Amino acid sequence: MDLDAYVAEHQGEWERLEQLLRRRRLTGTESDELIALYQRAATHLSAVQSRAPDPALVGRLSRLVARARAAVTGSSAPSWLTFARFFTVGFPVAVYRAWPWWCGVATAFSAVTFGLIAWFGTHPELAAQLGPEPAIKQLVEKDFANYYSEYPAQDFAAQVWTNNAQLAAICLFSGVLILPVLYVLVQNALSVGAIGGVMVAYGKADIFFGLITPHGLLELTAVFVAAGAGLRIGWAWIAPGRGRTRAQALAETCRAAVLIALGLVVVLAISGVIEAFVTPSGLPTAARIAIGVAAFAGFLTYVVVLGRRAARAGETGDLAMAERGDLAPTV
Structure with missing residues (x-):
């Protein structure tokens, strides 16, 4: 050349x-x-x-x-801006807009759980029939408390995070079928209610609530959010609303659910750290519960403040118009 x-x-x-x-x-x-x-x-x-x-x-x-x-x-936004927008706009507004669903789940779950605790707690003879007496005493006196310190804290945190993430994923992504979500919620409510009822019936209410409250507030809230978002997907298929086809409603709700799933990974990691390092620690019960309440209140404040602000600005938790793909014209 x-x-x-x-x-x-x-x-x-x-x-x-x-x-x-x-x-x-x-x-x-x-x-x-x-x-x-x-x-x-x-x-x-x-x-x-x-x-x-x-x-x-x-x-x-x-x-x-x-x-x-x-x-x-065109130039794309730096990755850190995308990351920051996800945590300041996308995730909180997706959770905020789904609040009727996960608050409804929380209310129903709490009603069943505390109802069972009160029932078994006031009827010790029924609590004693849940299993062999030696096994019940072993649970009450040793197993329940030892569960939180049986493994090294870092290993236990990873195990807890994995189990809770799987539970949240089942609730979230099987929501379109509705029944699997309800089954998971009922099973967990019965389990927590029965164990709590047995502990109360045998005079160990302070140990039960002292150990489950620090991490349980945030952990269960994350599960409630996942279940609520999953049921919202199922309802979008059943009743898409005016002006939307079922496919459009399902796609929009699923895209918002993906944001919720990504954000809950972090929330469940925090609750796992609390369960592994705070719950079995030697801190006074009041201090451990205060840490759990602070984490729970911080999450709710984060969702309400940032989510409501984003919702008022017109954010929906969905992808931008240019990223959603083309839609076929419908009449």
């Missing part, structure tokens, strides 16, 4: 591309011209690199092509 002749032949195109890149606004014709010149410049750069790799010319064309590519495709 005769490099001087090649430069002389295409110099005018490169200069014209530079002129267009310096303009703040382009007409439709100029935009088409910019795209065409960008494609040619990219071809020229490839040819120079493969046939006559002059460092100065390669550097000039590389900068020109990079500027043109940014002008044609």
Whole structure:
């Protein structure tokens, strides 16, 4: 390749591309011209690199092509901005907009759980029938408390996080079927209620609530949010609302649910750390409960303040219009 002749032949195109890149606004014709010149410049750069790799010319064309590519495709936001927007807008508004669902789940779960605790706690003879007496005494006197300190804290935190994440995932992503979510919730409410009732019946209410409260407030709230978001998906399929097809309603609700799932990974990690390091610690019961209440109140404040602000600004927790894909016209 005769490099001087090649430069002389295409110099005018490169200069014209530079002129267009310096303009703040382009007409439709100029935009088409910019795209065409960008494609040619990219071809020229490839040819120079493969046939006559002059460092100065390669550097000039590389900068020109990079500027043109940014002008044609647009610049993307830095990854840290996307990350920050997720935690300040996307996740809190998705949880906030689903609050009727997860608050309803929390209310029903609490009613069943505390009802069982009160029933078994005031009827010790029924609590004693839940299992063999030696097994009940072993649970009350040793197993319940030892569960939180049986393994090294870091291993226990990872185990708790994994189990809770699986439970939340089942509630969230089986929501379209509704019944699996209800089954998981009922099973867990019966389990917590029965164990709590036995502890209360045998005079160990202080141990039960002292150990389960620090991490349970945040942990169960995360499960309630997942279950509520899952049931919301199922209801979107049953009753999509006016102006939406079932497919559209399901897609919109599922996209918001994905944001909730990603955010709950962090929430469950925090509750796992509390369960592994705070619950079995030697801190006074009041201090451990205060830590749990602070984490729970912090999460609710975070969702209400940032979620409500984002909702008032028109955010829905859904993807931007350009990222949702095309929709077929419907009548």
